[in-house]
Amino acid sequence: MGSAAVLFGRMTRLLLLFAVTCGASEYEYTWPEGSYNSGRSYGKAPQCVDIPDDLRLCHTVGYSQMLLPNLLEHETMAEVxxxxxSWVPLVHKNCHKDTQVFLCAxxxxxxxxxxxxxxRWMCETVRDSCSPIMEAFGFPWPEMLTCDKFPEDGVCIAVAQPNATEASGPSGPSxxxxxxxxxxxxxxxxxxxxxxxxxxxxKIKExxxxxxxxxxxxxxxxxxxxIGNLKKKDLKKLALYLKNGANCPCQQLEALENQYLIMGRKVDKQYLLTGIHKWDKSSKEFKKIMKKLKNYKCPAFENVFK
Known part of the structure; x- marks a missing residue:
């Protein structure tokens, strides 16, 4: 490789790193020989737009602007x-410290x-750590994130190896x-x-x-x-399943005298437990949650994980 090509390669690496150093300097772009061409074609030309504060998945990711359409073929900010x-709860679970950066890429x-x-290896690492958490909620790892779609070489987002003295962040799921x-x-x-x-x-009976x-x-x-899609007849004898929960601890299921806020979803013919928290009217935070829900419109997630 000639000296001009080497210089170009170094300059390109610096430019790529500079683009994401605002609070996300532990992430780097690698550029081995050759290049990655995704063959991606947009319905309209990509534009650089500000990441809005209410895009909660990514507004703290470490850079302030994004391409729209994005790399999942979402052409409007409303769709993004x-x-x-729907992925924000997964990030809260800390199943892998790089989940947010992977998804926001x-x-x-x-x-x-x-x-x-x-x-590709970044996708595989996040998938292997997070898919067991997703399965507990009845979600498979989605087709749109199949890891073999991503490049093994060429230009791709990787995670810089942390120094031994640096804090590594959350070590994994609880x-x-x-x-x-x-x-x-x-x-x-x-x-x-x-x-x-x-x-x-x-309240829980048994x-x-x-x-x-x-x-x-x-x-x-x-x-x-x-209420979602639940019918009155479903409510009468409703039983929920804690998926793969036979051996993991769940303090809420040990105190059956309490009232609980219980969340769930139907997967195939089973109703899965997706969340449970003590119904605590004395908690100011709990009161805020109930008040916010009265006027809050949830987004629809029907096709997100398919």
């Missing part, structure tokens, strides 16, 4: 927000003169059953409720183990918070 919002790609995708590990913060709780098909206040799951049998009386 609607699709991206696709939902809100950094402004460059060509599309730059995550490296050992607590994912639906039981709910954070009592207004935005996080509202996002969990929105990502569930239904939510209600109820908890049984069935194979690798736990079956949660509810008392008949329920106060609906979000």
């Amino acid at each position: 927000k609607q699709q991206a919002s 696709l939902f809100a790609p950094v402004c460059m003169d060509r599309p730059i995708y995550p490296c 050992p607590v059953c994912p639906p039981c590990d709910t954070e009592l913060k207004t935005d996080a709780m509202v996002e969990n409720i929105c990502a569930s098909e239904f939510a209600f206040k109820a 908890v049984k183990q069935e194979n690798m799951d736990r079956k949660v049998i509810l008392q008949r009386r329920k106060r609906m918070v979000k």
Whole structure:
């Protein structure tokens, strides 16, 4: 390789790094020999736009502008927000420290003169850490994020190796059953409720183990918070399953005298538990959550994970 080509390569690396150093300097763009051409064709020319504050998945990712259309073929900001919002609860679970950067590379790609995708191995690392959490909520790893679609070489987003003295951030998911590990913060709780098909206040009658799951049998009386597609006949003898929850801890299922805010969704013929939190009227944060839900319109997630 000639000296001019070497100099060009070095300058290009510097430019790529400069584009994402605003608060995200641990991430780098790699450029081995050759190039990655995704063959992506947009319905309209990509434009560089500000990442809005209400794009909660990505507004703290470390850069302020993104390409629209993005790399998942979303051509309007409204579509980006609607699709991206369903992933925010997963980021809260800390299943992998790079989940947000991986997702935002696709939902809100950094402004460059060509599309730059995550490296395949980065996708595989996030997938392997996060797919068990997703499965607990009844979601498979979606087709749109199939890792072999992403480049093994050429220009791609990678994670710089941290120094031994640097903090590595969250080391992985909590050992607590994912639906039981709910954070009592207004935005996080509202996002969990929105990502569930239904939510209600109820007491638990009985908890049984069935194979690798736990079956949660509810008392008949329920106060609906979000009804979704549930019908009255479904509510009468409703039982929820804690998917793969036979051996992970869930403190809420040990105190059956309490009232709970219970969230769920239907997968095939089963109703899965997607979140459970003590119904605590004495908590100011809990009151804020209930007040916000009265006037809050959840986005629709029907096709997000298909």
